Amino acid sequence: MSLAPGLTEAFWAYERALMSNDLEALDRLFAPGGTTLRGDASGLLVGHDAISAFRGARGGAPARRIVETHVQEVDDEHALVVAVTELITGGRGQQTQLWRHDGDAWAVTAAHVSVAAPAFDRRVWRVVGDPLVPPTGSGDLAGESVAVKDLYAVAGHRVGAGIPAWLDAAPLETRHASAVAGLLGAGASLRGIARTDELAYSLAGTNAHYGTPPNPRAPHRISGGSTSGSASAVSLGHATIGLGTDTGGSIRVPAAYQGLWGLRTTHGAVATDGLLPLAPSFDTVGWLTREPELLGRVGRVLLPEDAATPGEIVTATGLLALADDDVRSAIEPLTTTAAAVEWPVEVLPSWLDAFRVVQAAEAWASHGGWLAGRLDVLGADVRARFEVAAGVTPEELAAAHAVVQTARDEIRDRLADRVLLLPSTSSVAPSVVDAAGLDAVRRSTMLLTCLAGIGGLPAVSVPVTTADRLPAGLCLVGPAGSDRALIDRAAQLAAR
Template sequence: MSQQPVPVPDGLVDAFWEYERALMADDLPTLDRLFAPGASTLRGDANGLLVGHDQISAFRGGRGGAPKRRIVQTHVQTIDRDHALVVAITELERGGRGQQTQLWARTRDGWKVTAAHVATAAPALDTRVWRLVGDPLVEPLGHGDLDGETVAVKDLYAVRGQRIGAGNPAWLDEARVEPVHARAVELLLEAGAAVRGIARTDEFAYSLAGANTHTGTPPNPKAPHRISGGSTSGSASAVSLGHATIGLGTDTGGSIRVPAAYQGLFGIRTTHGAASTYALLPLAPSFDAVGWLTRDAGLLRRVGEVLLPPAPRNPRHDLVAVPGLIRMAEDDVAAVVDGFAADHGAMRESWDLADLSLWLQAFQTVQAWEAWRERGGWLTGRLDTLGADVRGRFEAASLIDDDRADAARGVLAGARERILDLLGDRVLVLPSASSVAPLLGQGLQAVRDATMGLTCLAGIAGLPAVSLPRSTRQGLPTGVCLVAAPGRDRDLLDLAADLG
């Protein structure tokens, strides 16, 4: 007996085309209506899986519309009278083809999408991550401990024959072609590494978010649909995505530690002045420090052997945890850091943190004063080339006079002495960032302020800090930060390799 084809259920095709028209018009209410309500609705793409109608709706509301396309082929596989799978082949206006697969269910309110997967042709170059990329962009200059490794260079370091873009197209247009490599880049090349490319940064590195008005937010594959963390955003994403093995960056107020925490990477901010900043575009020279990110602690240490000056090892690693600092993080992050401290026998100690807010304010004042001293001459008359958040910081920086900066430096001198005295020869355990990576589109200023209350300690005292990747109970990346006395970078790298 032959089996008859199952007919397409009534109303399904009309619902499918209504959805497609709404998608092209960015008609958010209709799209919300056509996706099934509840916590079990799914939408997936190359960036990750969204679970629940609310997450899907928030994603659509923040992306600014879907890429323009047309449907060139559809196929319906009927499951039963109330369920069907619709597969559509799409042709994108920008070129290339994609595929959309949707599971539809008939409800009392009509047909609804209960699960969807979207696939599009991958770009030849993800310009959110890279400004310039090669295969490689720069060949190694020698052989050594980094043979076979590839580097994503933050767009603040000089790469011979290229320009420094600093995350701002107007600056890039006027930048000179660099005659030499930055010393950090040169050392990596001499040790056998190749430069994979020049990676995106937040504008002039004056941010912790990773969101760049001009080029977008680099993806965070460890926490899809969440920010990447900045300002070493492109380098971090390149490493997390597997495009490079080493992300060379900088850390002024947390720009290695934050993306490391958000993306589940190992990262180090080096002792201020320990690694060469030659041919590196500064933000705030009193706090700028060379740093890098990797996917494993062994490579993090091997890069340190190349970029750090020789130093005697101190095998003693007495850990100290300050509950008041740990509680500055959100509960899920604090639980991870507190558990790490307990598992590794950290001594718990109460520090007087009454002046911490004053220290942070002084740090941000001096950072801003120096940033305007470095970039203000060029930015005068060009502030409109900046994204709103970075522009606001530079506008505020332009109003800081020398007397105010001098007073802040006085506060920092006392703070530095106090931090060094409290820390001594021990290793401080604290959160690398105050929270997991915020969702794209969320307000970020409060997160920035909370995180800098933690990260400013290393910046104020010029201390080395290593971020170790961990996960919250919800499975999101976070970081445990280890901070030691100046010059103990190699000790921290050894400890990171031991603790993983």
């Protein structure tokens, strides 16, 4: 180690604090202020407060030992320390720290941490191969790879639905789901089966059993669910196509949070056989890609010919106002040529409430027989939703059905053959440490996403970027059966 007075002691004090998860000491040993840096494979944290929040939510670092250290003294006040580390579980890594002496003590002003790469990231994948399933034919998707949400049947594998207990009891599937078979038949390979939120009953991606899949476009922020693993796999470059589902926004939310293109198809346009349901009245097949051209190619494989042609592009000030200022500012440049229309935003809360009652009742009808008596296999957030679902009365369901049907008719009548622009989500991806605020974000986002869900309409999420360089999404909702053309319209709009 360096002979710089006190540096050796400060380095080992940091290492002891890290291994004991002494948050107070760690805060003291990292320099205060907004320019302090900490980076790892997940991304860069800027500022002492952001670093402190990350440490507080992490629950401690993996146990390790220091193998060797090297020091370069930069000047009288700065020194660079490089330490080779070895995890107790195996594998070597490094940590590089820039220390500064302020006259009284040493503190870290910048740190970078690397560890041995995992065989695969269990937050993203349940099972993965090279490939897991080869193509069964050739066609428009030759050379593409697919991350399949863990709700779809893949022959020879089980459906895990994001729950270890479900996976343990699941039988081996004997045939592929139709959507999976379609992609394989068009030349795509199946890279692996990707994580999902428990029974797809979430929009966050924060699976209580397997962890939150990483969001490489917005590090230390949630991935978005419930097509969380498939979205992260595409965003990370592990696969080119993320096959998922969208009931209340589970394609559009991760697409917006991770800067991807995403399509929720017209309800019933793509067969759902071999797909574990959540709420069949709203469940749809969907997919994510990194560019619109591939989004369209997948559509030509899985979708029927369009039954409708999208017309004029419109937007509504009231809908745009439901998004945070940074999201609204990011999407407004793409709305400047859209015709302004009125949209009754004051009814959205009642429409969403009815949607959620029907969704809950159908979710319990789909899975209550298995969950009854074992709700403790679920994480707290999803368990709370199923507890509510179990209590929906026939009278409540009938009233909600009536509201949903009226809302569906009004949405389709107001839209007609037009294309409605609105935010894909109400905000950028929340921080992974902001678990307490996720329910409010979920509701504010579903005020927007429920329109396509209730209407049974196709929706494309187009990636945009905020002034703070965070991903967000602009959503195009089109008439039923206009899916292919809607993808083209979205690509044309984004190219302006």
